Amino acid sequence: MTATGAMWHNWARTEKVMPLRVERPRTTAALQRAVRAAAGSGIRIKAIGAGHSFTGIAVAPGIQLELEDLSGLSGEPTADGLVTLFAGTRLHDIPRLLAPYGLAMENLGDIAAQSISGAISTGTHGTGAGFGGIAGQVRGVVMVTASGDLLEISRESHADLLPGVALGLGALGIIAEVTIQCVPRFVLHAVEQPEPLDDVLDTVLDRAAAADHFEFYWFPHTRTALTKTNTRLPFGTKPKPLGRVSRFVDDTVLANGVYRVTCATAVVVPAIIPRVNLLADKLTGNRTFTDVSHRVFTTRRTVKFREMEYGIPAELVPAAVRDIEALIEQKGWRISFPLEVRFAAADDLWLSTAYGRATGYIAVHKYYRERSSAYFSAVESILRGYGGRPHWGKIHTQDAADLAEIYPHFGDFLAARDRLDPRRLFSNQYLERVLGI
Amino acid sequence: MAITLSANGRAESSPAPWLTPDLFWPELDAATTSVETPLGALHLGALRFNAHDMIRRAGGKPIRVATKSVRVRSVIDSLLATEGYRGVLAFTLPEAIWLADDIDDVVVGYPTMDRQALRLLASDERLAERITLMVDSVEQLDFIDACLPPNARARIRVCLEFDVAWRTEGPLGTVGVLRSPIYTAADAERFARVIVSRPGFELVGMMAYEAQIAGLVDSVPSRNARSAGMRWLKRRSISELTERRAEAVAAVRRVADLEFVNGGGTGSLESTSADDSVTEIAAGSGLFGGHLFDDYRNFNPAPAASFALSVVRKPREDTATLLGGGWVASGPPGRDRLPRPVWPEGLTMVPREMAGEVQTPLVGRHAAALRPGDRVWFRHTKSGELSEHLNAFSVVDGGAIIDTLPTYRGEGKAFL
Numbered sequence: 001m002t003a004t005g006a007m008w009h010n011w012a013r014t015e016k017v018m019p020l021r022v023e024r025p026r027t028t029a030a031l032q033r034a035v036r037a038a039a040g041s042g043i044r045i046k047a048i049g050a051g052h053s054f055t056g057i058a059v060a061p062g063i064q065l066e067l068e069d070l071s072g073l074s075g076e077p078t079a080d081g082l083v084t085l086f087a088g089t090r091l092h093d094i095p096r097l098l099a100p101y102g103l104a105m106e107n108l109g110d111i112a113a114q115s116i117s118g119a120i121s122t123g124t125h126g127t128g129a130g131f132g133g134i135a136g137q138v139r140g141v142v143m144v145t146a147s148g149d150l151l152e153i154s155r156e157s158h159a160d161l162l163p164g165v166a167l168g169l170g171a172l173g174i175i176a177e178v179t180i181q182c183v184p185r186f187v188l189h190a191v192e193q194p195e196p197l198d199d200v201l202d203t204v205l206d207r208a209a210a211a212d213h214f215e216f217y218w219f220p221h222t223r224t225a226l227t228k229t230n231t232r233l234p235f236g237t238k239p240k241p242l243g244r245v246s247r248f249v250d251d252t253v254l255a256n257g258v259y260r261v262t263c264a265t266a267v268v269v270p271a272i273i274p275r276v277n278l279l280a281d282k283l284t285g286n287r288t289f290t291d292v293s294h295r296v297f298t299t300r301r302t303v304k305f306r307e308m309e310y311g312i313p314a315e316l317v318p319a320a321v322r323d324i325e326a327l328i329e330q331k332g333w334r335i336s337f338p339l340e341v342r343f344a345a346a347d348d349l350w351l352s353t354a355y356g357r358a359t360g361y362i363a364v365h366k367y368y369r370e371r372s373s374a375y376f377s378a379v380e381s382i383l384r385g386y387g388g389r390p391h392w393g394k395i396h397t398q399d400a401a402d403l404a405e406i407y408p409h410f411g412d413f414l415a416a417r418d419r420l421d422p423r424r425l426f427s428n429q430y431l432e433r434v435l436g437i
Numbered sequence: 438m439a440i441t442l443s444a445n446g447r448a449e450s451s452p453a454p455w456l457t458p459d460l461f462w463p464e465l466d467a468a469t470t471s472v473e474t475p476l477g478a479l480h481l482g483a484l485r486f487n488a489h490d491m492i493r494r495a496g497g498k499p500i501r502v503a504t505k506s507v508r509v510r511s512v513i514d515s516l517l518a519t520e521g522y523r524g525v526l527a528f529t530l531p532e533a534i535w536l537a538d539d540i541d542d543v544v545v546g547y548p549t550m551d552r553q554a555l556r557l558l559a560s561d562e563r564l565a566e567r568i569t570l571m572v573d574s575v576e577q578l579d580f581i582d583a584c585l586p587p588n589a590r591a592r593i594r595v596c597l598e599f600d601v602a603w604r605t606e607g608p609l610g611t612v613g614v615l616r617s618p619i620y621t622a623a624d625a626e627r628f629a630r631v632i633v634s635r636p637g638f639e640l641v642g643m644m645a646y647e648a649q650i651a652g653l654v655d656s657v658p659s660r661n662a663r664s665a666g667m668r669w670l671k672r673r674s675i676s677e678l679t680e681r682r683a684e685a686v687a688a689v690r691r692v693a694d695l696e697f698v699n700g701g702g703t704g705s706l707e708s709t710s711a712d713d714s715v716t717e718i719a720a721g722s723g724l725f726g727g728h729l730f731d732d733y734r735n736f737n738p739a740p741a742a743s744f745a746l747s748v749v750r751k752p753r754e755d756t757a758t759l760l761g762g763g764w765v766a767s768g769p770p771g772r773d774r775l776p777r778p779v780w781p782e783g784l785t786m787v788p789r790e791m792a793g794e795v796q797t798p799l800v801g802r803h804a805a806a807l808r809p810g811d812r813v814w815f816r817h818t819k820s821g822e823l824s825e826h827l828n829a830f831s832v833v834d835g836g837a838i839i840d841t842l843p844t845y846r847g848e849g850k851a852f853l
Contacts, residue, residue, distance in 0.1 A: 040489035042444025043452040062452035425448045
């Protein structure tokens with residue numbers, strides 16, 4: 001069906017657009033017809049997922065495709081755990097779809113609202129030095145090309161394109177189906193605790209290597225890091241989940257509710273931020289629990305914020321965090337959101353932030369009503385100095401010329417784009433900036 | 438020369454210039470300054486948009502071009518060269534004969550009593566293979582036999598027209614148009630048996646054009662209750678029709694091997710394509726995008742065709758009078774069939790004159806500022822009517838005229 005005339009905006013309210021037309025195809029054939037109609041008229045077309053990107057990567061002033069109705073499993077999983085999902089499947093629906101087969105996704109980010117195709121196309125990742133991002137789990141995609149035809153890309157068919165389309169920014173085609181390699185379901189034992197920041201920075205690389213999934217948060221203006229260490233255990237291990245009350249208190253009240261109040265206050269009275277952060281630092285953390293993997297990986301976020309995240313070589317993380325700490329100190333800024341530090345294994349996807357190197361991710365946030373330019377741009381220049389690559393779905397200022405220098409296969413990706421989308425049917429302003437016209 | 442209706446080159450980042458009237462109309466005006474009024478313009482981007490949007494809405498079923506809503510030969514040719522369009526639905530037999538020179542699949546949309554044209558058709562094997570006539574009664578078959586007997590002519594391909602009006606018991610009465618006496622599946626099967634038993638005829642198709650669904654406005658902002666009523670009526674009629682048509686098609690298919698079952702209308706592409714008994718959809722009005730469709734809920738065609746008239750006198754300071762009038766659309770005569778002045782904005786017709794005369798006075802916000810020699814742009818209501826007033830359309834693309842396409846009338850072909 002078609003709906004028009006409504007304003008679309010992303011989750012963080014950093015982007016908005018009134019598309020010429022909105023379509024919700026219910027079948028792959030309808031998706032193909034939408035692309036053919038757009039191509040025939042010379043009008044750009046893009047799929048949007050859940051709108052969780054902070055950048056305009058999915059903004060569609062022309063024809064906007066909503067793929068919610070193209071959702072769920074396409075066929076049965078294979079014996080070796082290959083699962084094919086329709087493009088619009090939301091990550092939070094996948095555990096339910098996989099449960100009957102005893103399967104789970106190998107790793108996840110902390111937000112589960114995204115669609116599978118949106119998550120892989122923007123390079124969504126979780127943490128764990130031994131694991132790649134979600135796109136790294138992709139073994140194949142079925143894509144609607146600019147001609148409206150279906151192109152199957154897998155290890156058997158057009159394999160040369162797989163490292164491009166598995167993390168393709170939506171620039172190469174409209175994804176209809178995604179095949180991912182899943183693993184037998186498992187549980188996670190989670191340990192969350194506050195620790196002195198300096199100790200954490202001194203030992204972070206060893207700890208990240210030793211743990212399955214390690215990450216930490218640091219609230220500026222404090223000396224404490226909140227570490228999270230998750231250990232993978234076989235399914236069937238006796239779970240000790242957080243009680244509903246304690247989960248509610250920790251995730252809803254503290255992570256979101258208190259935050260909403262404090263962030264809103266801090267916009268008006270920035271001077272209270274250090275004290276608020278000390279409070280958050282005292283209130284959060286220090287808990288141990290065990291639960292099925294997806295419940296540990298993901299959290300619900302209801303406080304709106306803006307985020308910038310860069311991937312840098314993992315071994316440079318301690319130096320980069322110390323630089324940012326010095327920067328905040330020197331400028332006298334009041335920063336209300338914590339820094340988030342995560343890790344991922346090297347992979348071989350052309351536009352992956354983790355291409356060819358073990359990666360540490362540093363993310364900075366601001367409450368959505370706060371002006372973020374000075375803080376973000378100063379942090380950005382520090383991280384660029386460490387060879388940083390910006391997350392495609394988060395705020396950054398780099399353009400195609402900058403990015404060509406930090407991605408060895410950037411030229412290959414552009415060549416694939418020229419081949420698959422010579423008319424730039426799938427382009428938009430953001431893609432013109434990061435990939436060129 | 439035919440225009441290309443598939444875009445090539447880079448996709449546009451600002452996708453629909455017509456959504457910004459302040460830019461669209463002045464650009465169209467500037468592009469056509471060298472042409473004298475009355476002038477008709479076809480905006481190529483908008484025409485492409487409409488052509489492909491209709492294909493999309495048809496849900497994979499081919500669209501048969503209703504020529505009465507176009508009446509420009511090269512536009513028809515361009516559509517047929519576009520994947521998604523197949524064959525034409527002509528409005529008269531002489532037109533069909535003219536079109537069949539190049540087009541091999543022509544269905545005449547209405548019964549014909551043109552003896553001369555029938556003799557021409559029946560004595561030419563090539564034409565007879567390409568043209569299909571519409572029938573709904575035995576008298577029409579008898580009339581054809583009277584022109585040339587079956588043993589002295591080519592086999593005539595015929596299409597059985599099924600009446601899709603919704604005959605309600607209640608106060609609504611018959612909803613839809615009065616077209617064919619064949620209303621039930623039994624009627625259709627009975628008549629199909631008559632056709633196949635008659636020598637010299639071949640039953641190849643069936644048509645069921647749902648005027649009451651395709652042609653009714655259902656989303657007028659100022660008339661919410663009426664619009665809701667229209668939508669209710671359409672829903673009821675669609676469900677009534679879908680069942681009855683499926684039965685009738687199945688009944689006729691027991692008698693003859695149908696090549697096509699035609700349903701249609703620009704306003705009903707979605708619901709018609711969803712009916713499995715239909716194999717193709719006839720549509721045309723949505724291509725030029727008359728303002729009638731501005732008030733439909735499911736889709737919004739672009740203003741592909743428009744026309745301009747010149748101010749020639751100022752009977753009063755607040756009134757500008759244009760040379761040119763008429764341009765009234767088919768359907769029950771009423772205000773909604775009149776052309777609509779769109780640029781400059783804020784002009785309205787004078788209630789006691791409207792657009793019926795050779796000249797059209799306009800009043801309103803901008804009328805005082807208009808001077809003799811200025812031009813006013815209009816959109817038509819449906820389609821087809823423009824081509825009856827113009828010798829040619831100027832095709833505008835990229836802010837310039839790229840081609841001039843003669844209408845039927847411009848080619849000396851006023852068929853009806």
